[in-house]
Amino acid sequence: MNTKDIVFIALFAALTAALGVFPPFTLPIVGVPITAQSMGAMLAGSVLGAKRGSLALALFLVLVAAGLPLLAGGRGGFAVFAGPGGGFLVSWILVAFVVGLLCERFWRNLGFFQALGINILGGILVLYPIGIAWISLTTGLSYFEAAAGSLGFIPGDLIKAAIAATVAVTVRKSYPLIEAPRRA
Amino acid sequence: MIRFSGVSHRFGEREVLKPFSLELAERRIAVIGANGSGKSTFVRLINGLLVPTSGSVFVGGLDTKSDGKEVRGKVGFVFQNPDNQIVYPVVEEDLAFGLKNRKLPKDEIARRVETGLARFGLSHLAKEQTHRLSGGEKQMVAIAGVTILEPEIIIFDEPTTLLDLRNKRRVARTISELDEMAIVVTHDLDLVADFDRALVFDEGGLVFDGKPFDAIRHYEGLMG
Amino acid sequence: MISAYRPGTSPIHRLAAGPKMAVLAIAGTGLFFVTGLAGTALALAVVIALYFVAGLTLRDIWQVLRPLLIFMVLLVLAHAWLNGWEAAFAMGMRLAALVLLAGLVTLTTPSSAIMAAIESGLQPLAKLGVDVEKISLALSLALRFIPLIASVGAEVREAQRARGLDGSLVALAVPLLVRTLKMGEDIADAIDARGFGSTRK
Known part of the structure; x- marks a missing residue:
């Protein structure tokens, strides 16, 4: 870990916080509000790779736990972790790690569809099982009941995975950090 | 004193500085050149942020290759954009940063921060959030954060490029009043008109070395 | 940076950040073993009492719970439908107690103290190379x-608006990154x- 790694980790923690200030928009039909913030985990993983990406999200969550109102809607503090959404929050670290790991593995041929697949895998298939388990634990709902209640968020996360994939592939062309971290 | 001995530098395949040797001892030295001329690489070699791919750079007898940390203790660096230089969210914390890296005792740090703020007329901003400062104030905080480490040499990398005229003059005055040796990279030819020596870089080569007046004419000739 | 911290001098304020966070972790875990209407009501009452001990008000309690309110109503209704009213209320009160307890730590501890506690909590890891x-x-x-x-x-965002690209998250995120x-x-x-740090080649 050199100074540059620490700076990048801090920058992506801050970036994730900055994504929280975008006004949430509500999906038509499903009626669930979605925020840009969970994209922070996908972006950190696909730009910084597994290690730095997951540390960036861990750093962000430490700041949230310390009580800073950095989550979308100005929320923060331990209560958001104790609440039913806590599992989704903590899973962001794992999302960044898995997305980062796969991006590193497939870096050479990373096009839009590969990146999309990776973000869906990390941002949905990894995220939801843990998030749902925590809902079930905190609310006493069975796992399947909790899952049914969470499905409404999936369309929003598919959109975010697509946006994150587009961004990641574009940034990879102009600023490849995972394979060749050299300044020009 | 700074000595470049047979130094050249490349990034991968690209040669950004052609081989040259040079000694610098004057108190005020200007470094002039177009974007991409190699002047930024040149000054980064002086404080060991970069080490040359061949040859050696010596600062006060220390080799930047083997004594990087000591060299950075002697050579301060003020960057173009103070936003990229200020590390901490509060002014006094930022000034303390470099001192903490030196592992100085707490009361010594507090004392030096106070003097450092006073030296640049920043005492009233001690508790201010750094992101609330104006561009000129930020650059002064950046300069204070470097001088507080008591370097023998301070490098300024285009310190006035992002500032308005009033703040350009404030920074220019601050630089001219420094006791330390100063090496200033700039496009702002007024800033360096009364310096002791000027170097002109072009396409990776040192193409002129002399008095600022002649250097500026040479540079303007190059630019067409 | 504004945090939710409310300055005060109560015993809860004076408790150091580290132990307070440890108590939160233990009590929070303990709450998962509390079931039944009486037990959860008691737990919730204790937590609310702690708010008053800390000199906080019903307004503060409301502000901690407000973001969760719609969810809690839906949850209680779902539980009532699936498992009956008693279980529904017990579950609602347990969740409220858990969230309020966590909120209490945040309200009575400055962010800087929490960060310092986390930093010093990591100190033992220095031996492991952290x-x-x-x-x-x-x-x-x-x-x-x-x-x-x-x-x-x-x-x-301003630059993209000038080009008529506002509203596109990609046009914003790429240059930002x-x-x-x-x-x-x-x-x-x-x-x-x-x-x-040290020098880089």
């Missing part, structure tokens, strides 16, 4: 970068120049 100085630098840097990135974001990364290189140089 560099606490670097973690501390990362925390400060992140706080410094949040307003910086927000202002870069505002600049980029590229500028952020470039900034990162320079900031790392500046930190090293002030004597933090």
Whole structure:
């Protein structure tokens, strides 16, 4: 870990916080509000790779736990972790790690569809099982009941995975950090 | 004193500085050149942020290759954009940063921060959030954060490029009043008109070395 | 940076951040074993009493619970339908107690104290090669970068609006990221120049 790694980790923690200030928009039909913030985990993983990406999200969550109102809607503090959404929050670290790991593995041929697949895998298939388990634990709902209640968020996360994939592939062309971290 | 001995530098395949040797001892030295001329690489070699791919750079007898940390203790660096230089969210914390890296005792740090703020007329901003400062104030905080480490040499990398005229003059005055040796990279030819020596870089080569007046004419000739 | 901290001098305020967080972790876990109407009602009452001990008001309690309110109503209704009213209320009260307890720690502890406690909690890991100085630098840097990135974001948004590209998250995020990364290189140089890390080839 050199100074540059620490700076990048801090920058992506801050970036994730900055994504929280975008006004949430509500999906038509499903009626669930979605925020840009969970994209922070996908972006950190696909730009910084597994290690730095997951540390960036861990750093962000430490700041949230310390009580800073950095989550979308100005929320923060331990209560958001104790609440039913806590599992989704903590899973962001794992999302960044898995997305980062796969991006590193497939870096050479990373096009839009590969990146999309990776973000869906990390941002949905990894995220939801843990998030749902925590809902079930905190609310006493069975796992399947909790899952049914969470499905409404999936369309929003598919959109975010697509946006994150587009961004990641574009940034990879102009600023490849995972394979060749050299300044020009 | 700074000595470049047979130094050249490349990034991968690209040669950004052609081989040259040079000694610098004057108190005020200007470094002039177009974007991409190699002047930024040149000054980064002086404080060991970069080490040359061949040859050696010596600062006060220390080799930047083997004594990087000591060299950075002697050579301060003020960057173009103070936003990229200020590390901490509060002014006094930022000034303390470099001192903490030196592992100085707490009361010594507090004392030096106070003097450092006073030296640049920043005492009233001690508790201010750094992101609330104006561009000129930020650059002064950046300069204070470097001088507080008591370097023998301070490098300024285009310190006035992002500032308005009033703040350009404030920074220019601050630089001219420094006791330390100063090496200033700039496009702002007024800033360096009364310096002791000027170097002109072009396409990776040192193409002129002399008095600022002649250097500026040479540079303007190059630019067409 | 504004946090939710409410200054005060109550015993709960005076309790050091580290032990307070430890109590939260233990009590929070303990809550999962509390079931039944009487037990959860008692737990909730104790937590609410602690708010008053800390000199906090019903308003503070309301502000901690408000973001969860719609969810809690839906949850209680779902439970009532699936498992009956008694289970529904017990579950609602347990969740409220858990969230309020966590909120209490945040309301009575300054963010800086929580961060300092986390840093010193990591100190034993220094033996395992975890560099606490670097973690501390990362925390400060992140706080410094949040307003910086927000202002870069505002600049980029303005530039894209001038080109008629506002509303496109991609048109916003790509230049924001590229500028952020470039900034990162320079900031790392500046930190090293002030004597933090060691030289890079």
